[in-house]
Structures are given as C-alpha cells and as structure tokens.
Amino acid sequence: MKRKTTVGIVVGAFVLAAVGGVVVWSLSSRAPSAEEAADTYLRALSDGDAEAVRSLLEIEPENFAQIESAFSSADAYLGDYTFEVFEDSSVRAEVDFDGEPAVVGFGLSEGADGFRVTSDYLATLEATTTLGDSVTIGSTIFSTSEAAHLLPALYTVGAAPAELFSGDAAVVVTNENPVRVAVEASLSAEGIALIASQLDDYARACAEPGATVPENCGLRVPWAADLAALSAITFRIDQLPVLAVADDLASFAATDGIIVATAIGTTRDGASASFTYRADDWALRGVIELTNGRMALRVI
Structure with a gap:
C-alpha cells in the first residue's frame, strides 16, 4: 500500500506540473x-532601444535605418512618464526629457498578435542652418529642404559637414507639434585647417612634372616666348599659396605662393634648351559648393 501511494503521489505531481505548464504557457x-x-x-x-521600437511597429518606415541612427545619437531619452489610452486606441503620454516636460502621442491598432504602434508616433523636426543645406544629428545627415521625422528624444542638431562647421542647438523633439530649430553655423578653425590641407595637396599635384602646363592651377608659364615646342616641364614650390575664405563661404582665394617652372623643349633653330621662370604671385581661386552635407572647392 505504501508503495502504491508513493507512485500515486508521483503521478499526481506530474499531472499537476503538466497542467501548471499549460496554464503558464x-x-x-x-x-x-x-x-x-x-x-x-x-x-x-x-531605454533608447530602437530595435524594440521597430518590433512594435505595424509598418516600418523605409528610412527607419536613418531614424535609428539619429536616435542612437540622442542626448537624452524620455524619463518618467504617465499615459492614458483612449477609446479610439490613441495614446497620450506625459513625459520628461532631462527635466523638461513634454507630451508624446501615438496610435495603436489591434491585430491577430495584439496591439501595434501605427500612426503619429514620429516627431517632425524642421531645421535651418545659416550655412549649407543640411544638418547633422550624430553622424546622420538631414536635408533642410524637407522635415526630418524622428523618434521622440532630446537631440543636438549641428551644421553639416560637422568636420568643417561649428554651431549646434539642443532641442526636445516630440510629436505633439512640429519642432523648429535654427542652427547658427560658422567655419571652424579645424575646418579651415582641413580645407587648407586639401588645397595644399591640390597645389602639390599641380606641380607634378608633365608635358604641358596643367590647367586650373593658376599657372601661366611663358615658355612659348623662348621655345618652339615644349617637351617637358617641371616645377619647384618655394611657398604654397595661403588660403583665405570669403565670409559668406561662397568663394576662396589662396594667394602669395611662389613657384619656379623649368620648361624643356626645342628652340626655333632646332636646338634643345631649357628655360626657368619664377612666379611670386601664384594663386588658386575658386568657388565653394555646399550640397547634401558636403563641401566641394572648385578651382576656376
């Protein structure tokens, strides 16, 4: 009897555990x-968890990778919050961003697997900048020609390209109302140094040996006054042109360069000869183009 009781208890415990498992499942x-x-x-x-946000969306936006990148660079995420769900499944949340109160709203839709976030969950940011046509949030570039759509957070919006410009503004972006921010931008000291370095590289490339005088290099070598035909030309840079950028960042001028050119060729009487010319006013001038978060210098 005792043995049977023991078996019965074990079987009973097993059945109970199985039933419990079903209940938990x-x-x-x-x-x-x-x-x-x-x-x-x-x-x-x-939590700043964009992947968790993605898993809750009914339809993922085509540019969610851009939204996620900006969100990962946010300065602060919402802190304390309280919310209310209304009969139409819309949600209104009272939230806090780094001590600053705000409102976040979104819609819910019920499907076979429960409720999903559907509409009006993205915030709208309308940004302008005094230089260029783009702004940055972290490493993500947004055009100022159209509104940026973001997940609610506290963002720092800077001028683009960030490697060249200084100036930014911190702004809480929620979807209660469109948010507007104006960035006062200026060319940074690091930006000037970077432009100067690239222009120096351009000038050095202009001074590479060749068979002709290079174009768009600010070089005028009067070899035709002494030679009937030019076979080769070499250069020696004694001083690189010094960069100056216009206040409106529309143009640049690098001036006061010193370069020496040696032209090798044939004289009018058929003899081989070489002549050396020196320019103490070598200059590179051009325009600056700012598009799509990039800067391009075009020598003219």
Whole structure:
C-alpha cells in the first residue's frame, strides 16, 4: 500500500506540473493589452532601444535605418512618464526629457498578435542652418529642404559637414507639434585647417612634372616666348599659396605662393634648351559648393 501511494503521489505531481505548464504557457502567449503595448513602447523609447521600437511597429518606415541612427545619437531619452489610452486606441503620454516636460502621442491598432504602434508616433523636426543645406544629428545627415521625422528624444542638431562647421542647438523633439530649430553655423578653425590641407595637396599635384602646363592651377608659364615646342616641364614650390575664405563661404582665394617652372623643349633653330621662370604671385581661386552635407572647392 505504501508503495502504491508513493507512485500515486508521483503521478499526481506530474499531472499537476503538466497542467501548471499549460496554464503558464497560455498566460505567456496571451496578446498584450493596449495598455501593456503602450507601456512597452514608451519603455523602449525610455531605454533608447530602437530595435524594440521597430518590433512594435505595424509598418516600418523605409528610412527607419536613418531614424535609428539619429536616435542612437540622442542626448537624452524620455524619463518618467504617465499615459492614458483612449477609446479610439490613441495614446497620450506625459513625459520628461532631462527635466523638461513634454507630451508624446501615438496610435495603436489591434491585430491577430495584439496591439501595434501605427500612426503619429514620429516627431517632425524642421531645421535651418545659416550655412549649407543640411544638418547633422550624430553622424546622420538631414536635408533642410524637407522635415526630418524622428523618434521622440532630446537631440543636438549641428551644421553639416560637422568636420568643417561649428554651431549646434539642443532641442526636445516630440510629436505633439512640429519642432523648429535654427542652427547658427560658422567655419571652424579645424575646418579651415582641413580645407587648407586639401588645397595644399591640390597645389602639390599641380606641380607634378608633365608635358604641358596643367590647367586650373593658376599657372601661366611663358615658355612659348623662348621655345618652339615644349617637351617637358617641371616645377619647384618655394611657398604654397595661403588660403583665405570669403565670409559668406561662397568663394576662396589662396594667394602669395611662389613657384619656379623649368620648361624643356626645342628652340626655333632646332636646338634643345631649357628655360626657368619664377612666379611670386601664384594663386588658386575658386568657388565653394555646399550640397547634401558636403563641401566641394572648385578651382576656376
């Protein structure tokens, strides 16, 4: 009898565990309520977890990679929050961004697997800058010609390209209303040094030996006054031109360079000869183009 009782207890315990397992499985697989889905989404925003946000969306935007990149560079994510879900499944959340109160709203839609975030969850940022046509959030570039759509967060918006410009503005971006920010930009000292370095490289490339005088290099070598035909020309840079950029960043001029050219060829009487010319006013001038977050110098 004792042995049978023991077996019965074991079997009973097994059955109870199996039933318990079914109960747990059933509870864990239940689709979350609208309140739970809203809380999960807000918690993902609070954690700065773009992947968690992505998993909750009914439809992923085509530019979500750009949205995610900017979100990962945010200065602060929402802190404390309270929210209310209305009968139409819209959500209004009172939130806090680094001590600054704000409102975040979004819509929910119920499907076979529960509620998903559907509409009006992205914030709209309208940015302008005093230089160029683009701004940056972290390493992500946005054109100022159209509004940027972002996940709610505290962002620093800077002028683009960030390697050349200084000037930025911090702004809380939520979807309660479109957010506008104006960035006062200026060419930084590091930017001037970078431009000067690249222009120096351009000048050195102009001074490479060749069979003709290079174009768009500010070089006028009067070899035709002494030679009937030019076979080769070499250069020696004694001083590189010094860069100056216009205040409106529309043009540049690098002046006061010193370069020596040696022209080798044939004289009018058929003899081989070489002549040396020196220019104490070598200059490179051109325009600056700022498009799509990039700067290009065009020598003219």
